[in-house]
Amino acid sequence: MSTALDVRNLCVLFGGAGRTEVAGQSVSRYTFEDPTIADMLRRLPGYHVGLVDISFTVNRGDCLAVLGVSGSGKSSLLRTLAGLQPTIRGTVLVNGADVSSQPPERRGVVYLHQEPVLFPHLSVLENVAFPMTVRGVNKQTAMHRGVEWLQRLQVGGVMGFFPESLSGGQRHRVALARALCADPAVLLLDEPLASLDPAVRRDVREALQEARAASGAAMVLVTHDLDDALAVATHITSVERFGRLSAPALAAEILEQPPSLETARVLGVYAEFDGEVCASPSGNLFRWIGGSVSAPLVAVGGAVACVRSHEVQLHRGNQLDVPALTVTSLRDGARDAVLTVRHSLGEEATLRVGSGTSVGVGEVVQVTLRHARIFPSPLS
Amino acid sequence: MNVSSRYSRAVIVPLLLAGVLLGVPIAVGIAYLVAGAAGWVGSTVPGVAGRVLTDAAVWRSVMLSMWIATAGTAIALIGALAVALLFGGDRRLDRLAQRVTALPLPVPTVATAVAVLLLLSQSGWLSRVAAQMHLITTPAQFPALVYDPWAIGVIVAVVWKEMPFLALVALSLQSLRGTALIDAARTLGATRWQATRAITLPLLLRGMAPSIVAVFVFVLGSLELPLVLAPSSPLALPMLIQERRQALGADSHAEAYAIALIATVLAVLAALLHEKLRSDA
């Protein structure tokens, strides 16, 4: 069976009694029509609904990255999958078995906190061997496997030390080794690369890649950084409006064709401009102030184009058979340049092009798009 | 729904435990005080409460205990702040000072009382030193520092006992906060003393507020120190309660309960204040 994790119609909650904080004020804007959820929540003071109707699967050896801004409920999703937060609706299946009502220790799911949580009173080796120790495995075997995993993640040298003397990157690697020593079916990583400086970040990214290669676990990784997701994951999904999750897309393809405009916005690498899709004899066309692009799959009506900076080509002058636009503002940055262009009829659009462009303010340019992703305009 | 039951269990269990372990003894104790004062237990002495509230001796006791607690706490606080400000660093001298300051902490109150008596009484050590220096010739010439109406001996003992505790609180607050705020103030042009007065002291006092209340109420209710060092007239409040309780006659007993109730009210008010300050901090 290759599906390690199967989530069906999961409802994820925020908050709870005690000292758990309620994440994300955006929750209050969510509405849900289902009366049974409202009823259940009344019996759970302090809880709010975060994500609704979450369904996805992850196969063995794959890694699903969940993108979203802070507070959007990604951590709560992982914690619910791990059993650290209550499930009031939906099913979680691990290797085919329903674990929705199981406590965390019986799910076969290991959850890794954002800051590595190592047991301070145990040595590194004892930490890593912990999952075997609790399973009653003979001490020597446990230690042996612990050493193996530590070496596989390049931290064999610190096995005798205690957590307090480890560096940041080492702590992450030890926590990973410990998780993998538990031989989990599913590994959940909560923003593993957040708040790390670049050198450590690279180190831990490598560790995650090594971990994925070494174990057959299905990984679910939560992050707000697209580069991290692209580096480690095989599939990417994002948290959208009203607490939904977008359809998972292959990481290799998602930038080419994001599944929705919202996801495209979460990915954050596109410039957007408005236009309209009209019917034409050769198929639907997306018309914007700079010209038109074929959009065969998009319905007629208002639409938005998402374009990456290297897909935009600027041509000086007026030689092409497309409308001429005037550059009204230009801001050149390290990675790309943002410029605003105006049509003679007054409409403006904002474009992103490669940095170091030689075009200046006031010049007349024409724009061709090598590739554009067209989405219907959102109903706001 | 196992979640809501887990939630209510999280609320009910501690309340139940606390109720049984703490609430019941306290409630029972206070209930008996009320019953005793109202005359429902023991012989009835109606109007005791009224009598106690108008009894001048009672008010003199309250005043004395208040004086001891206020003066003692205030001086202990000043000493504690001085220690925290002067020896709050990390150098050898500082650490030595901190350890010396902490010496009196484990000493039981009775032992403190005995020691202070031996030092400060008119036939005590200081008096003998004064005699050797020919400042006085008889013990009676030495100022009365114990059994005196100003309860100086008690206050000295209070300061000795409570300053280490307050100093420890101050030192740990300081080490938690670090020097960031002071450094910021000084780069803005404040002198060390100005920065201390405007920033360190107010913040320290705010953080120490619950501890100060705690010390005040402990001293107020302490029996051991007045028992050994304080005058017999007026009696400190705890001693007054004990005296009336041990005396013969239902009248005195009922009075003891009534006075004890006054002390209870003070203690509960102090507890409420302490809790409010603690959660504000």
Added chain:
Amino acid sequence: MTFVRTPITRSLLLLALATFALAPLLMLIATSLARGWFYPVVVPSGIDGSAWQELFTDTAHRSALLNSLILGVATALTATACALPLGRAAAGSTRVVRRAVALLAFTAVALPPVVLGVGLQLTVLTLGLGGTLFGVFLSHLVPALGYLTLVFLGVFTRWDPRLEEAAATLGATGRMRWRMVVLPLLRRPIAEALALGFLVSWAQVALTLLVGGGAVQTLPLDVLAMLQSGQDQRAAAGALALTIPALIVLSASRIVARNTSAVVA
């Protein structure tokens, strides 16, 4: 104000501080060992250990010492065993519950022991425990529980819940988590709580007096009696005998703290 911070001034102040801190203790030591130390002699003429000897040979003193030890140990163990689960449950609950428990615990501590003693006296008499060691023990439990509840409330409020979460997802059941993660990290707070519980009972005067009704003699009551009958030397020895175990108990708990590499609380 800068002169205050010069090394000389600080050393002098340290000297004054040390004198202030040590004077009472030295006085006790001197008085307990002095032979025939009368006014106006400043330095005693000879050493006489008879007061100390008597403390441990006199049957009345011995039984008082024994009572104090029994009460202290019993209070320490019982109060710790009760306050730990209470502190943990309260810390994991809602803010209102936490504050209510803290308030209750502090009231137990803030109530003058005299008041508590007067109130509990009648209860204890009604239960037929008046004048018994057990009755006194029960009364000592109240302030001890108050102190220790506050201690454990603090410990568990600062507790990192993620440790147990991590252990759980790694496969540890509730009992295993308790044994392998929680308890080892509680070694230090438990040691401190035992020490504090012991001291609360060891030094107690008012409760023993009122609930024991004079029938239960403990070391502090002994010291007071000796003082009131003018036996300064014996009283000083008794006061020191009262102080030394307190010092030992506190340093012992500090040693445990230092040897525990985990610093959670």
